[in-house]
Amino acid sequence: MTVKAVQQCIIPSCGRTYDVYTLKTACEKCGNLVDVRYDDRPNPTLKEVFDERRNHRGNIFNESGVWRFRELINFPGVDCNDFDAYSNVLVSLDGAEGRTKPFHLTRVAEYVGMRSENFWLQFEGSNPTGSFKDNGMATAFTHAKMLGVKRITCASTGNTSSSAAAFAANEGIEAIVFMGEGKIARGKLAQTLDYGARVVQIRGYFDDAMNRVKELVTKKGFYAVNSLNAFRLEGQKTMIYRVLAYLKWRVPDWIVFPGGNLGNTSAFGKAFKELYDWGWIKRMPRVAVVNAEGANTLYRLFNELGVKWNGGRVDDDVIDEYYTDLERRRWKAETKASAIEILKPVNLKKALRTLEYTDGIVVQVSDEEMLDARAIVGRNGFGCELASAATVAGIKKLVSEERIRADETTVGILTGHMLKDMDTIIQYHLDPRNTFSNTPLVVANDLQSILAIL
Ligand SMILES: *Cc1c(COP(=O)(O)O)cnc(C)c1O
Ligand SMILES: [Zn+2]
Numbered sequence: 001m002t003v004k005a006v007q008q009c010i011i012p013s014c015g016r017t018y019d020v021y022t023l024k025t026a027c028e029k030c031g032n033l034v035d036v037r038y039d040d041r042p043n044p045t046l047k048e049v050f051d052e053r054r055n056h057r058g059n060i061f062n063e064s065g066v067w068r069f070r071e072l073i074n075f076p077g078v079d080c081n082d083f084d085a086y087s088n089v090l091v092s093l094d095g096a097e098g099r100t101k102p103f104h105l106t107r108v109a110e111y112v113g114m115r116s117e118n119f120w121l122q123f124e125g126s127n128p129t130g131s132f133k134d135n136g137m138a139t140a141f142t143h144a145k146m147l148g149v150k151r152i153t154c155a156s157t158g159n160t161s162s163s164a165a166a167f168a169a170n171e172g173i174e175a176i177v178f179m180g181e182g183k184i185a186r187g188k189l190a191q192t193l194d195y196g197a198r199v200v201q202i203r204g205y206f207d208d209a210m211n212r213v214k215e216l217v218t219k220k221g222f223y224a225v226n227s228l229n230a231f232r233l234e235g236q237k238t239m240i241y242r243v244l245a246y247l248k249w250r251v252p253d254w255i256v257f258p259g260g261n262l263g264n265t266s267a268f269g270k271a272f273k274e275l276y277d278w279g280w281i282k283r284m285p286r287v288a289v290v291n292a293e294g295a296n297t298l299y300r301l302f303n304e305l306g307v308k309w310n311g312g313r314v315d316d317d318v319i320d321e322y323y324t325d326l327e328r329r330r331w332k333a334e335t336k337a338s339a340i341e342i343l344k345p346v347n348l349k350k351a352l353r354t355l356e357y358t359d360g361i362v363v364q365v366s367d368e369e370m371l372d373a374r375a376i377v378g379r380n381g382f383g384c385e386l387a388s389a390a391t392v393a394g395i396k397k398l399v400s401e402e403r404i405r406a407d408e409t410t411v412g413i414l415t416g417h418m419l420k421d422m423d424t425i426i427q428y429h430l431d432p433r434n435t436f437s438n439t440p441l442v443v444a445n446d447l448q449s450i451l452a453i454l
Helices: 046-052 066-075 084-085 106-112 133-148 160-173 188-194 206-218 230-236 238-246 261-278 298-304 316-328 348-357 367-379 386-400 420-431 447-454
Strands: 005-009 036-039 119-123 151-155 172-182 198-202 254-258 288-294 361-365 410-414
Touching: 036 420, 046 066, 046 238, 084 238, 106 367, 106 386, 119 238, 133 151, 133 160, 133 230, 151 160, 151 206, 160 172, 160 238, 172 238, 188 198, 188 206, 198 206, 198 238, 206 288, 230 261, 230 361, 238 261, 254 261, 254 386, 261 288, 261 348, 288 298, 288 348, 288 386, 298 316, 298 361, 316 420, 348 361, 361 367, 361 386, 386 410
Parallel strands: 119 410, 151 172, 172 198, 254 288, 254 410, 288 361
Antiparallel strands: 005 036
16 A cells, blocks of 8 residues: 555644544644545546446446545555455445435426426435435545544434444444434434444533534544544545536536535545646635524624634634633534534534535524425425435525526535434324424224325
């Protein structure tokens, strides 16, 4: 193996580098996040190779929607053409992760006011554990394996823990996951328990669990697979590679997705910027990050308090003041979309950087808007979990405000599967006041009564 990658502090005026055989969740010099940086400039002729690999011929690393693009995320430094060499290093759920692509959903297009021909949703809920997190775990666990790690940890609202537990089970690694008490959808809890992770429920919220995990990392050397792990974000870039490969590398006008801990916001911006710098694409798309109103830190900081990346000179004082104020008022995140119920997104600065790279915007949507949008995705014969519907609700809002034009090429990411959180869905349908509710009919047990209501 010839490693041609380093970890590097994201702040240009610091820029300290670290080798890839450690996990730096923060720069030792300035405390900011780090990125994975590559020396090589992958050749655009690889576009054809990626296409050919879709005929995987039984090679699970070609079948995998993550490792199909291995040349672009090759932090382990494997020979990408030597199966024996890379198959010993790369971690995959037998090729099952990341096998997604964009779909046309005509009813959703109509609902949001877009032309169906130029509107796609990429359904990451069809990953093996039902959320996009599997993309990132493939790379995070590859890195953990490079380091010889025997135990991983994470804080989770449920999808990270489900995905981490599945990969850990597959690799024979112990997983210890921290959750806010009662703050997890039942499907996700069921998965995490069933895949054999040790589940610790903290009396508090996700942000509290995240803080405890950070302590375990910095004070006790635990290996965390949360999105502050830069190697995890490398896998999440492949969602963008699949969008672009599907569109024959024509860059869409907009990419829209929910913002929680802002891992995707960070990974997507990095993916586009690298491709741009490598000469693979000629322009950048614009991203739109969608916050829930009840967990809208990025929205508030970016839109109302004017916090910008500013070439790496972020105004830390405004951010600190904002968080101090939240604490003083004992403010808690509050949304039914539990996957994005996060007040202190760990990837905030990387997300600000993405917004600068892509001339990006941030919108917020209410729970009601997400609930209705989610129901429409269902009506299209698909389905997604509530947080994912932030994407659809966000696009609808942006189209109605004429910030996205109906003829602009737009790709939304649906982040998780509908069966993750059935309680929310059933509750919605049982209440006839909801716009798209579908309430069961109750009828006496005889044919005449049945015929009377049909
Ligand atoms: C994790 C998750 C999110 C939030 O993604 P971030 O990268 O943390 O912003 C959104 N939707 C679903 C379904 C998730 O599991
Ligand atoms: Zn630094």
